């Protein structure tokens with residue numbers, strides 16, 4: 001099934017995305033805690049919950065924000081967003097690996113959980129500090145231009 005972006009006004013969408021980051025940060029903290037306590041069943045579930053709850057979020061970021069940046073600035077101008085959003089694939093790969101490995105051979109998890117944690121933190125903070133404000137600024141600019 002193809003997932004469509006939520007039909008929200010940009011300010012509202014960004015508020016929703018920021019709230020979801022907070023929920024995902026909590027889930028991530030629980031995941032790291034479960035793995036630390038060797039509760040791999042819970043860890044596997046939390047990693048797969050994290051991954052599944054990212055789907056709609058990522059569709060919104062890529063179909064609404066990324067599309068707007070590329071329409072407004074072209075691919076070169078949108079490079080920062082392209083690079084940040086490219087991390088979605090790696091996040092998915094790592095979450096999936098944690099979920100599978102926790103159930104099959106948790107001793108082989110190695111640095112995957114901490115790599116995942118670091119990537120998620122970097123990713124969320126890049127979106128909140130740069131990408132979301134840039135999206136609002138771009139929307140305002142486009143609105144101004146359409147008035148002329």
Ligand SMILES: [Fe+2]
Pocket residue numbers: 058061085088123127
């Ligand atoms: Fe993202």
Ligand SMILES: [Fe+2]
Pocket residue numbers: 017021057061124127
């Ligand atoms: Fe995000």
